[in-house]
Amino acid sequence: MKIAFYGSSLLSSYWNGAATYYRGLLRALAAHGHEITFYEPDAFGRQQHRDIEPPEWCRVVVYEANPEALARAAVEARQADVVVKASGVGYADDALLAGLLEAAAPHAIRIFWDVDAPATLAELHAAPEHPSHAALKRLDLVLTYGGGDAVVDAYRALGAADCVPIYNALDPSTHHPVAPDARFDATLGFLGNRLPDREARVEDFFLAAAEALPQRDFLLGGSGWGDRDLPPNVRDIGHVPTRDHNAFNVTPMAVLNINRASMAATGFSPPTRVFEAAGAGACLITDDWPGIDLFLKPGEEILVARDGRDVAEHVAGLTREDAGRIGQAALRRVLAEHTYESRAVLVDTLLRRLVADKAAGAAA
Template identity: 65%
Template sequence: MKIAFYGSSLLSAYWNGAATYYRGMLRELAARGWEVTFYEPDAFDRQQHRDIDPPVWATVVVWDNTPGACREVVARAADADVVVKASGVGVFDDELLTVFDHARPDALTVYWDVDAPATLAEIRGQPEHPLRRALREIDMVLTYGGGPPVVGAFEALGARMCRPIYNALDPTTHHPVEPQARFAADLSLLANRLPDREARIEGFFIEPAASLPDRSFLLGGNGWHDKPLPANVRALGHVGTADHNAFNCSSLAVLNVSRDSMAENGFSPATRVFEAAGAGACLITDHWEGIDQFLKPGEEVLVARDGREVAEHLAALTPERARAIGEAARRRVLAEHTYARRADEADALFRQSLAARRERSAA
């Protein structure tokens, strides 16, 4: 059984927060017998910043960022049993929707959204948006975040089915390691500078840092080089995935700050949440509805509604309590929130849907 997956990048996490999700999900689906081909464009300098080699569990096709190359890889959808177009490829997104037109009649067609709030905001004001037509014709929408508001919104736009397949942990890639002095801090944050998150990072990270001048803060991620920061904040720039474990294990606590739309919709834990928990880090997160579905506030995660509460959590946090929270979070995600569990959901959904379709065709 073959999956053709059209996404941003499997090989590079450079300006590509979905990479960890793609890798965790697709490796586990391959372990369940799926033959995965991932089609990614040579765009945004990602191929120059690869952080993994082509894996044995997927065939990766890197296509030139040209209309002709796009048409060529789109046509290959006819070879697959499941055809997946992910959101946010970043180039030729509308043209890539035609993969569904190339799918065989007996194939399953899936739009897999890794940023549902942004997608919904984009198409709400565009009655002729190409995705609107696609949603009414394909079999299902999967999202890596979003609860009832996201499901309801996609179904209102005509999707036959919408189901969240949430972010999770791959314990083979994200796990405890020895701390490293270069990542030592009281509070660390790993987040690219994005327009719809910058104000929240100012409130949840930069302002608490300014209010606690005797504590040390570490900021990793692209785009912060020209941002004015308090003297006790050290900006690292891009942190490759190979360093994420050390980054998460070397500070007293790790902060998660959601983008505006993710926080508003809730039920959208970022990959960073599970990466940090998998490393046994003490996580402080901004508040969003549904957090208790994934981690228990006060025991497995600390939740802050504003920067003042971030500062209060940090001021009261002892190494012993931080260790206890991190260990509890790791136990929880290993038990309930791994990509193996998520892939079981997707695998069953794909196989059941394909079997039902083929049974109807044979009747």
């Protein structure tokens, strides 16, 4: 099938947490015989901070962030068998969705792929006149990168024909164990951009833990922290490109995952960081959220913390030997159950079923 996928960016992870998800899933889908074109706007400095060049398994079209270029990109959807509009493209999202619904061929499957369901649903519930309410009824399927039953039920209640979570996962070809790198030496590392919905939780889970353990070294990676007052034992290294994520994960004794508040409350929303770290064999400490045990077993494959005090206790009681054992258990689990290939099998099955159903309906 020809898939036209409109998202934030495949080429750059700069201020774009969905990059790893897109790359892993679309690469795996391409291996199932799909011909994929990814459309992304030239916005937010991402093209100046590319992590990868266009890959052989996907054609990439970068369009200018203006109405004329967006319209030209949207029209190309009429050549596709599957048209996907992701959430959070970042430029004229509503206009893009409307343009794609108009351009898509009658036989095409129309999909909205939500990579931040808690935020999207909050926006829709707060705005009954939002154009996406009408658009949902014209779609064949909503896919989300997490959320569980709460998100599925919410989308169906809003009029979606169906909603299926396609969880984050591991691409073993890009995220895997490597040798430690002295640039990332620390007791505990945290990698995440500074976002309003996360900052208070970073203060609680990471910075408070650092203050409680002044003799330990803490490493902070991600964009936006430069003007933030930090404890003296926290080293801010700024944006960490994707090519360095493996080394960042394996070098500290442990690494920390902190979900944004809305995703933690919704649950069943493991970010890419969870699988990146597990895929590198890192010992991962995560904030507590419903559904963790669907992916990794607390206490054996991942450590769970309710607050910064729990994080500090985990770090204080952890040895390199314990951390290595937890990291290896996590690596075995994600390789067995949580790769992008397994997610792609589900997506491929859904697409083929929808195509067959639409063809049968047209023939009736």
